[in-house]
Amino acid sequence: MQHQSDRRRFIKFAGASAATLALGGLWTSRAMAADKISVDDPTAKALHYTDDASHVDQAANPNYAAGHHCGNCALYQASAEKDGHAPCAAFGGKLVAKSGWCAAWASKPA
Numbered sequence: 001m002q003h004q005s006d007r008r009r010f011i012k013f014a015g016a017s018a019a020t021l022a023l024g025g026l027w028t029s030r031a032m033a034a035d036k037i038s039v040d041d042p043t044a045k046a047l048h049y050t051d052d053a054s055h056v057d058q059a060a061n062p063n064y065a066a067g068h069h070c071g072n073c074a075l076y077q078a079s080a081e082k083d084g085h086a087p088c089a090a091f092g093g094k095l096v097a098k099s100g101w102c103a104a105w106a107s108k109p110a
Helices: 002-033 042-046
Strands: 085-087 095-097
Touching: none
Parallel strands: none
Antiparallel strands: 085 095
């Protein structure tokens, strides 16, 4: 009898733990995505992020080409876009401007 009781307690605990982890992860990803990246953020500075791709200094950023912006980058999560901003994988899910650009820009697969 004790064995069945221990197993039931374990199953309840495991289920509750899994639910807590799932909800915690969902909350964390939403909280992270709610933050817009600042151009003063250390990662943004390292990747030469700007909110407006038309202001990119092409001489200082040889990877930049006219027409590149966050909105046409493979790392920009357009399906979650709101008010011209969406999460970016290069910045840990923080929001970037659709019109922005950074050195992590990657072409979308064809």
